[in-house]
Amino acid sequence: MSRLAARFAELKAQKTKNGGHKTALIPYVMTGDPSPEITLPLMHAMVAAGADIIELGAPFSDPMADGPVIQAAAERSLEHNTSLHDVFSVVTEFRKTDDKTPIVMMGYLNPIEVMGYQSFAQQASACGIDGVITVDMPPVEAGEYVPALRAKELDPIFLLAPTSTEERIKKLADVASGFVYYVSLKGVTGAATLDVSSVEEKVAQIRQYIDLPIGVGFGIGDAESAAKVAGCSDAVVVGSAIVKKMTLNDGKTEPERSIIIKEISDILSAMRGAMDDV
Amino acid sequence: MTQLIDKSVKQKPASVDYSAMPDERGHFGVYGGIFASETLMQALDELRDVYEKVKTDKEFQKQFDTDLAQYVGRPSPLYFAERLTQQVGGAQIYLKREDLNHTGAHKINNTIGQGLLAKMMGKKRIIAETGAGQHGVASATVAARFGMECVVYMGAEDIVRQAPNVYRMKLLGAKVVSVESGSKTLKDALNEAMRDWVTNVDDTFYIIGTVAGPHPYPAMVRDFQTIIGREAKTQMQEQCGCLPDALVACIGGGSNAIGLFHPFLKDESVAMYGVEGGGLGVDTGKHAAPLCAGSPGVLHGNRTYLMEDENGQIIETHSVSAGLDYPGVGPEHSWLKDIGRVKYVAATDDEALHAFHTLTQVEGIIPALESSHAVAYGMKLAATMTPEERIIINLSGRGDKDINTIAKIEGIQL
Ligand SMILES: Cc1ncc(COP(=O)(O)O)c(C=O)c1O
Numbered sequence: 258m259s260r261l262a263a264r265f266a267e268l269k270a271q272k273t274k275n276g277g278h279k280t281a282l283i284p285y286v287m288t289g290d291p292s293p294e295i296t297l298p299l300m301h302a303m304v305a306a307g308a309d310i311i312e313l314g315a316p317f318s319d320p321m322a323d324g325p326v327i328q329a330a331a332e333r334s335l336e337h338n339t340s341l342h343d344v345f346s347v348v349t350e351f352r353k354t355d356d357k358t359p360i361v362m363m364g365y366l367n368p369i370e371v372m373g374y375q376s377f378a379q380q381a382s383a384c385g386i387d388g389v390i391t392v393d394m395p396p397v398e399a400g401e402y403v404p405a406l407r408a409k410e411l412d413p414i415f416l417l418a419p420t421s422t423e424e425r426i427k428k429l430a431d432v433a434s435g436f437v438y439y440v441s442l443k444g445v446t447g448a449a450t451l452d453v454s455s456v457e458e459k460v461a462q463i464r465q466y467i468d469l470p471i472g473v474g475f476g477i478g479d480a481e482s483a484a485k486v487a488g489c490s491d492a493v494v495v496g497s498a499i500v501k502k503m504t505l506n507d508g509k510t511e512p513e514r515s516i517i518i519k520e521i522s523d524i525l526s527a528m529r530g531a532m533d534d535v
Numbered sequence: 536m537t538q539l540i541d542k543s544v545k546q547k548p549a550s551v552d553y554s555a556m557p558d559e560r561g562h563f564g565v566y567g568g569i570f571a572s573e574t575l576m577q578a579l580d581e582l583r584d585v586y587e588k589v590k591t592d593k594e595f596q597k598q599f600d601t602d603l604a605q606y607v608g609r610p611s612p613l614y615f616a617e618r619l620t621q622q623v624g625g626a627q628i629y630l631k632r633e634d635l636n637h638t639g640a641h642k643i644n645n646t647i648g649q650g651l652l653a654k655m656m657g658k659k660r661i662i663a664e665t666g667a668g669q670h671g672v673a674s675a676t677v678a679a680r681f682g683m684e685c686v687v688y689m690g691a692e693d694i695v696r697q698a699p700n701v702y703r704m705k706l707l708g709a710k711v712v713s714v715e716s717g718s719k720t721l722k723d724a725l726n727e728a729m730r731d732w733v734t735n736v737d738d739t740f741y742i743i744g745t746v747a748g749p750h751p752y753p754a755m756v757r758d759f760q761t762i763i764g765r766e767a768k769t770q771m772q773e774q775c776g777c778l779p780d781a782l783v784a785c786i787g788g789g790s791n792a793i794g795l796f797h798p799f800l801k802d803e804s805v806a807m808y809g810v811e812g813g814g815l816g817v818d819t820g821k822h823a824a825p826l827c828a829g830s831p832g833v834l835h836g837n838r839t840y841l842m843e844d845e846n847g848q849i850i851e852t853h854s855v856s857a858g859l860d861y862p863g864v865g866p867e868h869s870w871l872k873d874i875g876r877v878k879y880v881a882a883t884d885d886e887a888l889h890a891f892h893t894l895t896q897v898e899g900i901i902p903a904l905e906s907s908h909a910v911a912y913g914m915k916l917a918a919t920m921t922p923e924e925r926i927i928i929n930l931s932g933r934g935d936k937d938i939n940t941i942a943k944i945e946g947i948q949l
Contacts, residue, residue, distance in 0.1 A: 318849040319722060319834060321729045322572045328716055340846040366570060366833045368847035393570045393833065397560060418574035420736060425576065443574055444734040 260359040260387045261435045265470045274534045280487035285496035287314035287330040289339030292508035296347045306522035307529030315364030322392045324447030326497040345384040352385035361388040374405035382409035388435040390414045396432045436470040447497030451476040457489040480531035487532040553800040561750020567866035569749040571836045574733045583751040602647045607637045613770035618897045626920035630930045640932030641791045642673040648759035650677030653740035660684040660739045664728040666721035667858030668700025670744030675709035685709040688727040690720040693857045700936045718851040721861045745788025746865030749836030760794025781806040783913040784929035785905050787858045789865035791931035810912040812854030813881030823852035826879035839866040855884035856904035882911040903932035
């Protein structure tokens with residue numbers, strides 16, 4: 258069983274306070290933001306604070322789907338010339354002491370395109386990445402991408418949105434694996450207009466056609482919204498709310514890094530607590 | 536990408552049906568496509584369906600033609616530049632005068648078309664990205680005419696160098712948003728416009744200003760711009776009774792170039808040259824010439840040649856001309872390059888500035904800095920040809936917007 262499938266199965270077997278099953282908490286951080294040294298200890302700390310899966314950003318110069326917070330994160334990361342190879346290295350290191358927590362890489366297509374799909378899949382799989390979210394790779398263009406990932410047992414994770422039609426949802430069932438990422442609003446990452454009842458409705462619609470866990474992301478900024486979304490989904494993704502903390506300092510020294518890591522851990526613990534109370 | 540593009544296929548296939556491109560999902564060979572985020576897919580499908588319908592809809596085409604004639608002032612003249620021809624001493628040089636269109640560039644051909652679509656689709660709000668400001672002005676113009684709200688995204692650097700156009704947009708009632716991210720030029724303005732569209736997709740029509748973006752934009756913008764080439768073909772026939780021997784146009788995203796080239800693609804005797812922004816020189820790395828010196832990748836919704844580093848990050852471009860300062864290019868041009876039908880070259884900043892002054896002084900026509908790149912290469916090319924041969928240079932826009940930039944380069948304060 259893949260790490261992702263194992264983790265979702267594990268959570269399903271665990272009960273929340275009111276008898277529902279547990280929902281995965283998925284923090285998103287950008288590799289190399291704000292410094293190359295912070296990412297590895299931060300990943301371990303996030304697991305300790307209650308993260309079930311880690312979404313690791315690969316920076317791109319033109320992050321069209323991201324709001325100002327994650328755009329700035331990509332810029333900071335690129336100041337250190339963070340590349341896909343750096344993402345692979347940090348995952349390799351992480352796997353030395355954590356072989357269970359699934360890692361999903363999230364980024365844009367061009368760095369993968371330039372590396373070549375097969376070479377990318379081979380290296381991503383070898384270092385211990387479990388799934389890949391490529392924001393600007395829709396299923397219609399994924400004819401060579403999906404088989405390349407599958408061949409290396411990587412899950413191609415696709416997005417659905419409030420604008421996704423029934424027909425598009427049905428089609429996704431053929432290509433997606435791992436989980437499905439539901440973008441909870443029309444907008445970019447970090448927007449603050451989460452409408453929980455419309456999320457519930459859409460998630461229910463998606464479940465009619467797709468038998469995969471459903472993660473919800475974009476616009477979840479605090480414990481309260483995390484708990485609400487946890488009630489109707491299998492995973493809650495939190496990005497901008499923690500990436501904001503990367504501006505506290507530039508993460509060059511150990512004491513600086515501890516400040517950022519502590520702040521992010523606190524946010525995640527609070528979310529974990531609220532989600533488990535649902 | 537290596538697995539998708541066989542670089543050895545440089546030869547043009549025996550017979551190419553240029554009018555069959557792109558395929559139904561927007562591919563020109565391996566280029567083009569729809570690399571967009573899920574939130575936009577439905578809107579893109581809808582736009583594609585509506586556009587497919589109007590393509591053959593007589594009413595729509597009639598309205599479009601009427602607007603081009605009565606509002607834009609088409610046909611634009613094909614002008615024999617006699618003194619420039621004499622000075623160069625080679626082929627006869629003709630200028631396709633897109634600078635004489637309403638608002639001063641070819642950009643309005645496209646915004647009239649997309650504006651009509653927006654109206655048909657009941658959209659209340661128009662957004663656009665702009666580099667030189669010509670597309671922003673042309674979008675603000677149709678928005679004013681149709682009584683729609685208009686927001687134009689423009690890189691902070693371009694706002695400075697194209698100040699007159701910024702003011703024009705404001706006079707026309709548009710809101711100009713300064714984009715401070717990345718290189719603060721056209722590509723960043725496009726990113727920001729896409730973010731707006733994702734957020735306001737229900738009531739907003741995004742008018743992309745060139746043959747880039749996800750399908751159907753590259754095909755749709757091309758179709759609206761081919762009026763340039765269709766007219767030029769008829770005019771050349773009327774004036775000289777023949778086809779031109781060569782066509783020359785500048786390439787930012789490539790809309791004025793494809794507009795001129797497309798109706799001639801199947802005429803094999805017609806050579807075609809797309810002129811990219813050579814900046815300080817293609818070998819200095821400081822340029823905006825992805826077709827001359829870039830490699831294939833995916834940006835802004837399509838696969839195409841890009842200026843990118845070995846990690847797939849987009850590199851900052853340099854061109855004296857804001858409208859050419861773009862690291863990508865329309866996907867059809869990438870395909871035309873690979874099959875060898877069009878030759879892509881570059882003109883440096885200095886060559887363009889020299890051509891700017893030459894055309895102004897010899898013909899009394901002040902060209903846009905973008906178009907000056909085409910003039911620069913066209914003069915070079917004409918000099919290698921015989922006096923019996925004819926070339927058409929696409930004068931994509933007028934240079935009024937650039938006089939601040941020129942004055943600054945010359946050390947003159949206006
Ligand atoms: C006058 C003029 N010519 C050319 C261009 C370049 O665009 P394209 O290559 O799409 O024609 C611009 C863009 O702003 C322009 O204003």
